Each structure stands twice: as C-alpha cells, then as structure tokens.
Amino acid sequence: MRQLLARRALRSGISLVSLAVLVVGCASHSLVPKEQAGAIRDRDRALAPHAATIEDVIRRSGTLGALAFLDAGDGHLLVLPGDTPADAWARHAAAGPGTAGGAVSVPTVVDFVYRPDVPKAPETVTLAFLQQQETLRARIAALDAELRKLSDALVETRTETQASIATARDDTQKALDALAGDLAAARKFMLQTAQLGWLDHDLTTENANGLRKLATTSQELTATSNKLTDTMQHLSDTLARQLKELSARLDAIANRISNVK
Numbered sequence: 001m002r003q004l005l006a007r008r009a010l011r012s013g014i015s016l017v018s019l020a021v022l023v024v025g026c027a028s029h030s031l032v033p034k035e036q037a038g039a040i041r042d043r044d045r046a047l048a049p050h051a052a053t054i055e056d057v058i059r060r061s062g063t064l065g066a067l068a069f070l071d072a073g074d075g076h077l078l079v080l081p082g083d084t085p086a087d088a089w090a091r092h093a094a095a096g097p098g099t100a101g102g103a104v105s106v107p108t109v110v111d112f113v114y115r116p117d118v119p120k121a122p123e124t125v126t127l128a129f130l131q132q133q134e135t136l137r138a139r140i141a142a143l144d145a146e147l148r149k150l151s152d153a154l155v156e157t158r159t160e161t162q163a164s165i166a167t168a169r170d171d172t173q174k175a176l177d178a179l180a181g182d183l184a185a186a187r188k189f190m191l192q193t194a195q196l197g198w199l200d201h202d203l204t205t206e207n208a209n210g211l212r213k214l215a216t217t218s219q220e221l222t223a224t225s226n227k228l229t230d231t232m233q234h235l236s237d238t239l240a241r242q243l244k245e246l247s248a249r250l251d252a253i254a255n256r257i258s259n260v261k
Contacts, residue, residue: 046070050077057081058115065114073105085112085125086133093134
C-alpha cells in the first residue's frame with residue numbers, strides 16, 4: 001500500500017515538475033519577467049511535496065482534477081476538486097467563503113492539476129480569471145432564472161389566454177344560440193302576423209261581400225215592400241169600392257122590401 005502511494009506521489013510529483021519545467025520554459029520567453037518565472041517555479045516546488053494528498057483528494061472526489069494551492073495567509077494546502085478550473089472554483093464558492101476551519105486566502109495565481117489517468121498537463125490560472133468566471137456563471141444563472149420566470153409567465157399567460165378564449169368561445173356560442181332562438185321566435189311571430197293579415201284580409205273581403213249582399217237584399221226588400229204597399233193600396237181601393245157597391249145593393253134591397261110592405 002505504501003509502495004502504491006509512493007508510486008502515485010511520484011507520478012503527481014512528476015506532473016508538478018513537468019509543470020515547473022513548462023513554466024520555466026515559458027519564463028524564458030521575453031514576455032514573462034524573470035521574477036514571475038521564479039515565483040511560478042517556487043510555487044510549483046512548494047506544491048510538489050503534497051502531490052500524494054492532491055491526488056488522493058482528486059480520486060475521492062471523482063472529478064477530473066482540482067485547484068491546488070497554498071493559502072496565502074498561513075501556507076496550508078488547499079485542494080478544490082472539479083472537472084475544470086471554473087468548475088472547481090464554482091464548487092468552492094458554493095460551499096461558502098471558508099473551508100473546514102476558517103477563511104481562505106487565495107493567491108493571485110493557482111494551479112489546476114489533473115488526475116494521473118488524464119493525459120493533460122497542469123494548468124496555471126489566475127484568481128481574477130476564476131472570479132470573472134464565477135461572476136459570469138452567476139450572471140448566466142441569474143439569466144437562466146429570469147428565463148425560467150419568463151417561461152413560467154408565458155406558460156401562465158398562455159393558460160390564461162386559452163381559458164379566456166374558451167370562455168369567449170362559450171359566451172359567443174351562447175350568444176349565437178340565443179340569437180338563433182330570437183330569430184326563430186321573430187320568424188314565428190312574423191308568420192303569425194302574416195297569417196293574421198291574411199285572415200284579416202279574408203275577413204275584410206268576406207265582410208265587403210256580405211255588405212254588398214246585404215245592400216242588394218235591402219234593395220230587394222225595399223222594392224218588395226213598395227210592391228206590397230202598392231198591392232195593399234190596390235186591394236184597399238178595390239175592397240172599398242166593392243164595399244160601396246155592396247152597401248148600395250143592400251140599400252136597394254132594403255128599399256124594395258119597404259115598398260113590398
């Protein structure tokens with residue numbers, strides 16, 4: 001077990017030494033000051049003895065690597081697991097401003113070390129870059145929250161709109177049904193009115209015909225009455241004449257009788 005840990009420590013140490021060699025090689029470039037190259041070399045040398053601890057933390061976390069650095073205040077080792085430097089820093093920020101005992105003083109430059117089975121060299125990142133990534137992540141999270149709120153509001157608005165449309169459709173259908181009923185009642189009333197008009201016309205025509213017949217009958221009755229009056233007058237005159245003749249005959253008979261006595 002000790003040999004296994006020693007081999008792992010050796011591999012991690014080789015990785016850190018490789019980083020130191022890479023950084024020193026970059027430090028020879030005219031863009032990297034000698035003081036900065038020396039600081040990077042000293043930092044990597046300071047981390048090399050903690051290679052086994054760094055690898056063990058990465059292995060237990062199950063991530064691709066970890067940010068590894070010595071606290072700028074008291075120099076104790078800090079290992080922040082993550083799949084990328086930004087992911088490791090985000091996990092550290094989510095855990096709170098301190099770790100296992102107090103606040104953390106992060107140096108301006110830190111290393112991200114990959115686990116041994118990942119064929120990648122360690123990366124050097126600045127604290128400002130990590131903070132910028134965290135700020136960007138927070139903005140993205142806030143934007144995502146706003147987008148979720150907007151999506152929820154849109155869903156709610158859509159639901160309310162659909163409910164309003166359904167209500168308006170029902171109200172419109174009820175209004176159309178009521179209008180259809182009113183039209184049917186109006187049509188029935190118009191038919192009844194027309195029927196009454198036709199009946200009134202028939203009654204008026206019948207009354208007119210009846211009045212004409214009554215006038216004709218009245219005229220006929222008047223003519224008949226006149227004829228009856230004339231007939232009665234003629235009969236009266238005839239009867240008076242006959243009575244006068246009868247009276248004369250009776251007088252003659254009476255005279256005759258008187259003469260016989």
